[in-house]
Amino acid sequence: MGDVLSLAAFAPEALVLAGALLILLLDALEVRKLELFAGISLVASFGALLLVVADLGFAPLHLLAGVPASAIDLPPTTSALWGFSSLGLIFQAVFLLATFLVSLGSLSRPSDEKGSAVFFALLLIATVGMLLAAIAADLIFLLLAIEVVGISTYLLVGYTRRDPRGLEAAMKFYIVGALSSALSFFGASLLFGAYGSTNLTVLSQATGTVGYPALALIGYALLIAGVGFKVTAVPFHAWAVDVYDGAPDDVTAFLAGGSKKVGVFAFFLVFIGPLTILDRPCASAACATPFHFAPTLQLALALLSLLTMTVGNVLALLQREMKRMLAYSSISQAGYMLLGIAIGTSPALAGATFQVFAHVFMKLGAFLVVAAVAGLGIGPLIEDWRGLGLRRPWLGVAFALMLLSLAGVPLTVGFVSKFVLFSAAVQAQGLFVWLAVAGLLNSALSVFYYARVLRVLYMESPDDAPAPTPPSSNGLPLGGLGYGRAAAIGLCAVAIVAIGVYPQPVLSAIQSAASHFALTGA
């Protein structure tokens, strides 16, 4: 199906890649200005975002559409390497949004910073990998796209090369990432051995030679482990907090808000097919043969989701540093996404996708606030933020909104995503009702640590806080915040409320995409 499409279908990927190459070229020509690189990155990601939204059928932009509507959500073939699904396009839009917001926030870094070209080029190359993963229809294609993201983010974490914490985080991230990719590829090789193909449709319908069920089961287990590392699922999460903590703040925002989501989509592609095989209309005789381990896979994913939610939340309660607390809460949010995958019905998929979408504004925004606050000369401990909401009212309101949304308070995006997800779990009956209960208890638990931060922000007097260094010391406008970072944080805060109050347009797009996805399987 790749051959009936024109190259225009790949315009978003090409645009982002061109941006990365242009930045590297300018760097080689010794034109080194952070604002210029950030501008290229902003234009490339926003342009690609418009193209993807046009592909999704947004009428005012129809002239930009590169993928004909007839080529989206086709029934899966058994030989394609890539295919366009509306859910994949929605994930592409989410990825590009994350890149755009991180680039916007990075405008406020010192303009003579060393290595800024490397930062923006790697950011865009990682984005290309994410875009490619969202159109994968073949396991090897998918894993290679994830590797593109992985390799560029290992380097992003250590790009400053002067900060020992960043480099150590990069080293740790690299070791864990390389281990997880070795496990994923080993799992893929076993699936290739069991079914004689790496096409995701063949794998999910098990229409190949189902000779060796044991091979396939071990293969899927290794894939859960390998991709589980990428989405920071417990027990594969231990690296995440150190890496998020040691990485430069803007990079942490990208890791938590952007690149982690690739793993979520990989879970969709690899596991929704096998899980829903029994519910789907069956075209060929081969898939009528009973499929043997869908219940096992479902149980494994449900346990993974339960562990991830709970462990993330409990450990977040114990943290004293803001960045580590947010890192653990990011782990628990991944648990909610995995819950949607374990259920595997189309409303649950919609809930998980909406959670991924909401997570960009909540978590990426929260890490951008951390970056801004660090820029104001305030320390990393939660107590260091005492009275910040009173001293910097706008920043305080934005951060409070992000925390409330993470906790799932009504009228925020976080509430909508949890509502859709948990009601899908209740609809799915059986075991999943208990998972929904566990999820609700977890949200209640998470309110404790978010409320603690809110209390520190607003209730504690700023007088007994150590006087922060004067904001003018870093020379940025808006009292040391900088226009770019202020704009990015403001956009996140506005989106949290706006989409939380009126989620219908986004939600219905996601729901229809999810129902197509659950129907075709890939």
Added chain:
Amino acid sequence: MTSLVPLDLLALSAALLGIGLFGILTRRNFILLLISIEIAMNAAILNFVIFGALSGGPGGVSGSAIAVVLVGLAATEVAVGLAIVLALNRLRGSINVAESATLRL
């Protein structure tokens, strides 16, 4: 694919994966860690070649093709790993993983 699973060949690749994982868990020298990661990666590559050769036909070709792509991928990964080691060595004068005390678990 009519033949049985070649247990001896699969045992070889499983052993390679095991050696690699053992090395990743026990080695504290970054270069030895890189070598362990390579060994684990090669287990997957070997598997693709084995299953490709077994199935023959178009599936067989794709197995070998995937193996070649993965060899390239493994080389890329090592290059990135070495870049990180170099930067770390310049900064600290040591490539021992256990000395990274700045970040707690």
